[in-house]
Every structure is written in structure tokens, then in C-alpha cells.
Amino acid sequence: MNIVQLIREAVADSIKNLYLESDNNLDFQINQTKPEFEGDYTIVLFSLVKALKKSPEMIGQELGEALIKKNPELFDTFNIIKGFLNLTITDAYWKSLLLKNHNDICFGKQAMNGEKVMVEYSSPNTNKPLHLGHLRNNFLGWSVAEILKASGYEVLKSCIVNDRGIHICKSMIAWQLYADGATPESTHKKGDHFVGDYYVKFNDVYKAQIAELIASGSTEADAEKQAPIMQKTQQMLQDWEAGVPDVMQLWQKMNGWVYEGFDVTYKSIGSNFDKTYYESNTYLLGKDIVQEGLEKKVFYKKEDGSVWIDLTADGLDEKLVLRKDGTSVYITQDIGLAKQKYDEYKIDQSIYVIGDEQNYHMKVLKLIAQKLGLPYADDIYHLSYGMVELPTGKMKSREGTVVDADDIVAEMKATAQQHTETLGKVKDFEANELIDLYETIGLGAMKFYLLRVDPKKKMIFNPEESIDFHGFTGPFIQYTFARINSILRKEPNFKATPSNETFLKLEKEVIYNLEQFGGIIMESAKTLNPSVLANYLFHLSKSFNSFYTEHSIGNAESEDKKNLRIQLSMMTANVLKNGMQLLGINVPNRM
């Protein structure tokens, strides 16, 4: 149990003993005491004033005395300022917390709770390489999965690959028309980039053909339909669905190239999945559910044979769920896949990490599932995140303003190398150690940068100002860890003993922050928000760094002081390392 919970129970208990006979709990707030006042935690008394019909000062006095009398091991002193009861926690409490947990690598993690969650993220298209937006998605998905694990869930990471459809045929057609047999090998290109180039090529040609048609008198809408390259693409999609061997072969070949490229990218960012779904296998799913919906009269059929659901009563529109030719649409497939996930893994919750542009779609998905009375309907959760934008606006693949994932990762590593070399602290590193280090720092900076802001907000990425390595950044936290490590290396035989020292202000701040780790994990898990954790780790690092500069650890004033400070250092190192791990970020032993 964390300290806020302890305080809450103690206060509730004392209120009951002092003022109430019945069991009705009064609501009160516990805050961290502001630095300008004396104390650790603060009970806000105003909410009690009305119910107890006493002045805040009197409640504070009585409550404070009762708390100390009843819980002398927890509360040391108290003071009352206006309506605030500031409580100081005993050094004994902090010291025993520290002694017990300083070397516990599981500190802050929860026991398994028996629930199973699937987190779906990444969801790439196989017609172009991953970009910065995918990175935010990947890092978020990964981190949320890890955070959920740490708070007691069994987690499955899954990925749905959009490997079929008109957009895939576009790059296939362009390759067929313009590649002249070129391959990733023959051009020395990474497969996903190679295929992506033909997707761009398609759009260039398509645009030119539209312009030509418009110039010769077509309307824009007609031109878009009649452009020869688009017609070929439509034909190819039909051939694909019919299973024409040539087309299937080409499709497999080009997708193979893309997967090779993706593998490299995923490996380089440290991402993987427990289960990968392919849309080419799932796009027919959901049709039986449509039938079921018709029988339950949740759906209805129009004269032309298309099937719809009316969501106007819920403030949405009428949505198509099956085309008149009997083929399924996006939403139908998604309902089918949701069912498959549930049937296959018996999951208690299904989290979809998808951009906020799909808020409407996901709302419809959940609503349809609910109306159909599907058992997992309420457990569908859309973790919606904002787009990554450039200072100039949205990234557009057609305008070449996309920040490529491989490029940015490479750039971050290079920047890490450059910074490190400038500082000149790694002269004794082996070559392969250096490569690891640059990767750890570069990726750490990148991941932290994308995870430190609230996922649901859109964020602006300025490629001109490269990602920082100072201040509120991944490397700052990594550096703090490396410094601690450098101290601990000198104390290989350290064995903690109970301390008789009292905490100095900066020492107290560190243990105070450390205590919160478990609560922070729980909050990040509850809100599916890694930025809570990122902010916490930064805050903890700052507090440790202040302590570190002010007080010597290795040459402490006494052996007992040293014992206490090494415990503080060890526990900080553990929390930083485990916390960063939950963000998908490694920490180096030296940097």
C-alpha cells in the first residue's frame, strides 16, 4: 500500500473516532505539501467544515493530535495553516521503506490480476515505409503494453497489417509499368522504401493524367475515375480478389520486399508483436455477423441489397455495413476481427492504438458491437492519439514532407554520436560498446520525445531543431542513471544496514519521490498515458541530481550517512531503469 492510501485510511479512521458514529465516509483531499510549507502531505480541511460544523483550525488541531497519537510510526508532526493540515511523515517510515525496497527490482510493480488485455498498434500499410507518425504509434503501443504488464495485466501485443486493397495495387501497377524489372537488390534500396517510391510514382502519373483529362474537357470527378492508370488499378484489385495468379504473385513479391524492410525498422526501434493479423486474411470476416445483425433487426437491407445500420438516434449517421455486391467494408472487417481476437484469446479488454482521425470510426465500431449485443462490446477501447505535425502543418506523403522513420532514427543515432564525441568521455569504450551507446541514447531521446506529451494531444515536431539532449529528455535521465552507476561500481560489496541518521532536505526529497513510483505506474495504466511516467522519471532525476551535487555519497560525513545515501542511489537507479523500460527505453551503465 502506498503512503497516500495509508494516510487516507488513518485520516478516515480518526475522523470517524472523533466525530462520527455512523459509517458514512466524508470526502477529503490529500495533496503533496507545497515546498513553501513544512510537511510532506496535506489534508485539505474545507470539505469537512460543513459536515462537522466546526472551524477548520479546530478540526485540524483535533485531527492532527489524534493522527499522531494513533499512528506514531507514521506521523511525526503537524501544522495548520488556514484550512490546510500539513503532516510530516516520520524518518523511521521513510528509512524502513528505503531499507526494504532499495534493492528490489520489482518495486512499484503489481501482482498479476488475472485479466488479459490485447493492445493493437502499429498497423502499417504495405505500400510505403513507416514515418514519424508510426513511430509515435509504435512507442505508445509498446509502452502502454509494458505499463499494463507492470500493473498486473497479462498483455498481448498485436498488429494488423493492411496488406491489400486499392492502395496496395497502386504501387503494384506503378512497378509493373515503370520499374522495368528493378528490385530492392538491384537498386540497393530497402524494400519498403523501394515499394514506397512506386506508390509516389503512381500518384505523380495519376495527377498528370487527371490534369490532362481536365484540360481536354473532363470534369474533375470524371477525370479521377477515367484516368487510365486508375482504371488499371481498379482492374488489378478485381483480379486480386479473383485470385489471378500473376497478380497474386506480384502482390506476394512486393509485400515480401516491404516486410523485409519493416523487419529492419522494427528491429532498429525495438518493437515486436505477439500476434500479427493480415488484412488479406481478415477482410472477409464479419459477414456472418452482418447476417446475425439482420436477423436481430439491428441492421436493415435497402432495396439495392446493401445493408445498413441507423445510428441517428445516437447522434451519428446511417452507416453502410455491407455493399450491394455483398462485399464487406472497413467497419465490417473490424467487427469481424474484434470477434476473432476475442474468440481466439478470450481477452478481457481490447485496446486499439489508432490516430484520432479515426475517432468517429471507432465510436461506430463500438456502438455496432454494443447494439449487436456482442459480449466484448464494452471492452473495446480506442486509445486515440494526436497526429505528429510539422511546423508547416500536416505531413503529406504525396508532397514529400513526410519524416521517414528510418531517417529520423539514423539521424538521432548520429546526433548522439556527435554529442558524445564532443564531450569526450568515452575514450576507453570498445567499438561495439560505442555503437550500443549511440543507439541507446539516440533512440532514448527519440522515444522520450514522443512519449513525454499527452498521447491524445497532437504534437509538433520541428526537424530543424533536432531533438534535445538536455533538460526534459531521455538522455538526461539516462545520464542520471549512468552517474549513479559510476558510484555504485565503486561499492561492489555494499550491504545495507538500518540507519540512525535523519534525512536532510534533499535526501528526503529523493525518497519522497521514489515512494510514488507504484502509484505512478497505476495512474499511467489507468489513463493509458505513458507521459505521466515520463514526467515522473524526469522529476525524480532532477531531485536526485540536486541531491548529488550538494552531498557526497562516496565520501559522506559518516559511514551511516554513506550507507543511507547508497541505499537512496540504488533505489533511484532501480526505479529509473525500470521506469524507462516501461517507456521502451534502455539506460546505459556508462555514458
Next chain:
RNA sequence: GGUUCGGUAGCUCAGCUGGAUAGAGCAUCAGCCUUCUAAGCUGAGGGUCAUUGGUUCGAAUCCAAUCCGAAUCACCA
């Protein structure tokens, strides 16, 4: 037009289940390396929390209206 989300320091963001004088980082300025790693530490300046009204002991936080921005409202996925 409907729906949803957002607007806090020059910039990027915390804080939003109402609580004490609104916080970080970057940038700017001034200090700190002969002692555990200066990717660090200490300090200064910088705010009409979009606007207006309401709720209350108390509002950046809740409510309403307005202004600005974004997403979405496809027989695309």
C-alpha cells in the same frame, strides 16, 4: 452545418476528480568543474491560464455562451 478534441511564458509542454503565491524544459541573462561523470547544479527575467458571464468560502480546473484552431461526418482503408 452536426459531432469530437484542443487554446496555459517567445517556443514545446505539465497542471484540469475545484484548494495555499500557476510549474518544467528550451531559448535569454548571471553564477558553479584540483574532490563521486558539468548530457549536471544554483539563480534571474518572462503569464489577462483565448474572451465573457455563472456556480462557491475558493476556479487554469466545473457550467454556459462567444472567438480561434484541428479532426471527422465515403459503397477508401
